[in-house]
Amino acid sequence: MTYPVPDTQVETLYEIKKSKFIAYAAYADSREAAMALLAKVKSRYPDARHHCWAYLIGSPKQPLLLAMDDDGEPSGTAGKPILNVLQHKNVGDVMVIVTRYFGGIKLGAGGLVRAYSAAAQHAMSQLPTKQEVNLSEVKLNVDFKHEQFVRHLVQHNGGEVRECQYAQHVSMCVGVPTDGVDEFELQTAAIRIDVSS
Template sequence: MSQTYPVPAGSAETEIIIKKSRFIARAVPVGGRETAMSELARARTDFPDARHHCFAYVIGKPGAATSAAMGDDGEPSGTAGKPILNVIHHKGIGDIMVIVIRYFGGTKLGAGGLVRAYAGVTEKVLAQLEIVEHAPESTCSIALDFAQEQPLRHWADQNGAHVDAVEYGSQVNVTLTVPDAAFEALRDFAGAAGLVISRD
């Protein structure tokens, strides 16, 4: 079983102004690259006239991330995405994306100034973010009789599991996402009802 790790409970947004340049940082929870790219697209839609939409994301457990990426979006290489990613790594948060939108104020900040600005606004938005522990989950399938579906749904509600899909045939096939911590309890519940679980 994988360990828990800190993840965002929701989103946060903040901004700083340095020499008339506006840096708006948005931190959002993401579960995969596709979600991250749609969040980036949303930021471009929300701030269409900004000059830069820089980002970094970490998907999975920090330090052992299944995926991490960054983008400078026209800023000098290494001055935007990398400092954002470094702060995320330093804070040890997983399943997160930080997008920093910049409106150029007319004064060049230089490479060092940009690094400090992008890192600084990322620090600020992460400080405002509510963090929760990510509980590892497993997906499993159970075949049961029609009469057992309601008790299983009740068990799921009581134990933080959720029903992902139900197929009705000669039996009811239920796909569940179950917190790893509740898996033994599910096995006990299923065993008492004479059900077989297959863990995906």
């Protein structure tokens, strides 16, 4: 399954009624990675009042994990609006943190929801993405004369050669896009060496 993921990280600034909302969006493929990003942002802005966040891990159509946090803002006014933006952007493995510096003018619950939504939206609209491809591991043994052909096939299919060992034949460990494994198996069936005998 392929889906867009962040290609890099972005940071944007949204200001309303003297309050500053600094939105940071980046790639996170696990809760640990997301929490590491949060720690990084907190250390960059240690004097900020709030670091509200949400993440969506896995495919945007069928996420493996979703989480959010209001970080002291009134319940439902920060994390939920950020998560709502993520759920409508068709980007997977993404974390958005919105850091708030209070400007002295209260925004009210509705104003906070709009401000956190706008900050997250702004960051996501500027976030470059790339296609995430899930690779499955395939092991095969081939004659030396077929190694280059296999390398070409793997590259052509958007995979990677992970390991090669040379003996009487070449033992290869390759990563092939999961949805193309059957096709790859068919393409290499005729040149594989059975070493079980």
